[in-house]
Amino acid sequence: MTKIPAKPKGAAVKPRTRIQRAKREAILEAGLDVFSQEGFRGATLDRIAKAAGLSKPNLLYYYPSKDAIHEALLRGLLDTWLAPLGAMDPDGDPLTEILSYVQGKLALSRDYPRESRLFANEILRGAPNMKPMLQTHLRQMVEDHAAIIRGWIDAGRIAPVDPVHLIFSIWALTQHYADFEVQVRAVMGEDHDPFPGAAAHLDTLFRRMLSPA
Structure with missing residues (x-):
C-alpha cells in the first residue's frame, strides 16, 4: 500500500485545490457505485480507481485504503x-x-x-x-x-x-x-x-x- 508522508507537527494545512476536490468527489462517486453493487467485501481499490478514471496510486494519495473511502461515504x-x-x-x-x-x-x-x-x-x-x-x-x-x-x-x-x-x-x-x-x-x-x-x-x-x- 502506498504510504502518505506524515505532515510535520504544526505544519499549516493547505486548502485543497479545485482539482483535488474534483478527484475526491470522483473517488467517492465511484466508491458509492462499487460498494452499492458489490458490497464491502466484493469492492476493490482497483475497481474503484477504474470507475473514478484514476490510477490506483493516485487514488491512494487521496484515500489510503478501501476502509477510508467506505467510512467517508457512510x-x-x-x-x-x-x-x-x-x-x-x-x-x-x-x-x-x-x-x-x-x-x-x-x-x-x-x-x-x-x-x-x-x-x-x-x-x-x-x-x-x-x-x-x-x-x-x-x-x-x-x-x-x-x-x-x-x-x-x-x-x-x-x-x-x-x-x-x-x-x-x-x-x-x-x-x-x-x-x-x-x-x-x-x-x-x-x-x-x-x-x-x-x-x-x-x-x-x-x-x-x-x-x-
Whole structure:
C-alpha cells in the first residue's frame, strides 16, 4: 500500500485545490457505485480507481485504503438519511407529520438508491464502521421521536401503536424500494416507475393504521 508522508507537527494545512476536490468527489462517486453493487467485501481499490478514471496510486494519495473511502461515504450519508426524522415537528398535526416522514423516507429511496444499499450492506456486515453511532446518536434520536409519538397516542390524536416498531415499519416499507430495486422492477417491469403507486399505497396504509377510531 502506498504510504502518505506524515505532515510535520504544526505544519499549516493547505486548502485543497479545485482539482483535488474534483478527484475526491470522483473517488467517492465511484466508491458509492462499487460498494452499492458489490458490497464491502466484493469492492476493490482497483475497481474503484477504474470507475473514478484514476490510477490506483493516485487514488491512494487521496484515500489510503478501501476502509477510508467506505467510512467517508457512510459519514456523508448519515445526516441525509436521518433528516426526514429530524424534521418531525412535535407541535404539528400528528398524522401529517408521520405521513410526511413516510414520504420523505420514500423520496430518499427514490433519489438515493445507491446510498440506501450502501447503508444496508453496512448493517448486514454487523455495522463495523457505524455501530457506535447506531447505539448512541441513532438510538437517542429514535427514543426522542418515539416519545413524541407516544405523547400523541396518549392525547388520543392517533391510534395506539408501538412507536419504535412504527419507525421500524416505515424504514422497512420505504427502503425496500431501493434495497430490493431489482426485485421490484423484475415484478413490475423495467419501464414501470414504482414510486407514485408506492407513495399512494403507503399513505393509505399508515393513514388507516394511525387515524383515531
